[in-house]
Amino acid sequence: AQTVTQSQPEMSVQEAETVTLSCTYDTSESDYYLFWYKQPPSRQMILVIRQEAYKQQNATENRFSVNFQKAAKSFSLKISDSQLGDAAMYFCAYSPKEGAQKLVFGQGTRLTINP
Amino acid sequence: DTGVSQDPRHKITKRGQNVTFRCDPISEHNRLYWYRQTLGQGPEFLTYFQNEAQLEKSRLLSDRFSAERPKGSFSTLEIQRTEQGDSAMYLCASSRDFQPQHFGDGTRLSIL
Numbered sequence: 001a002q003t004v005t006q007s008q009p010e011m012s013v014q015e016a017e018t019v020t021l022s023c024t025y026d027t028s029e030s031d032y033y034l035f036w037y038k039q040p041p042s043r044q045m046i047l048v049i050r051q052e053a054y055k056q057q058n059a060t061e062n063r064f065s066v067n068f069q070k071a072a073k074s075f076s077l078k079i080s081d082s083q084l085g086d087a088a089m090y091f092c093a094y095s096p097k098e099g100a101q102k103l104v105f106g107q108g109t110r111l112t113i114n115p
Numbered sequence: 116d117t118g119v120s121q122d123p124r125h126k127i128t129k130r131g132q133n134v135t136f137r138c139d140p141i142s143e144h145n146r147l148y149w150y151r152q153t154l155g156q157g158p159e160f161l162t163y164f165q166n167e168a169q170l171e172k173s174r175l176l177s178d179r180f181s182a183e184r185p186k187g188s189f190s191t192l193e194i195q196r197t198e199q200g201d202s203a204m205y206l207c208a209s210s211r212d213f214q215p216q217h218f219g220d221g222t223r224l225s226i227l
Binding site: 004033035037043044045046047050091093097099100101102103104105106107108 | 146150158160165171213218220
């Protein structure tokens with residue numbers, strides 16, 4: 001069974017600084033998707049970024065980028081120029097490419113932005 | 116694209132009562148998912164529909180839980196004889212094949 005682990009329950013960063021959230025996962029599949037989702041206090045889960053495992057190039061979305069290390073099964077999220085609106089729970093998630101493509105989530109990291 | 120809609124936002128009920136939640140996915144999304152999220156945890160998969168067919172169910176989905184997606188549009192999740200442990204946020208998500216899932220605001224269930 002696939003598992004996703006986020007070892008940082010809480011992180012904080014000063015506004016405008018850079019922060020990195022960690023995620024490791026376990027799977028026997030060779031091709032899959034990895035995601036970072038953001039859940040603000042309003043609780044709607046919002047997609048931040050998606051990575052396809054067969055693509056070696058790390059995905060980027062504006063201030064958000066990932067460091068995908070397939071051999072190490074590591075998938076970290078870097079947030080540059082942190083803004084107050086980035087404060088939220090961040091969940092790392094895995095899904096296979098075949099079948100239901102159901103998401104397997106980590107436990108989450110609560111990110112606080114200090115003004 | 117009006118987003119995934121869930122109703123109600125919050126449901127308070129007494130233990131032993133039945134409850135039903137509704138999810139309206141993004142139009143033309145053929146895949147629909149239900150997840151359960153307890154406080155401080157990541158969501159856990161409950162069940163998956165492709166169009167009107169329920170193709171996968173988690174072992175978390177006891178026989179007190181039933182889900183339907185008639186006509187492949189909206190979906191309902193019913194919990195019979197609710198128990199304290201059913202208190203959670205129930206999230207619905209929808210997607211098209213190989214596209215990321217979009218989530219609704221969720222229905223928070225509180226069991227008195």
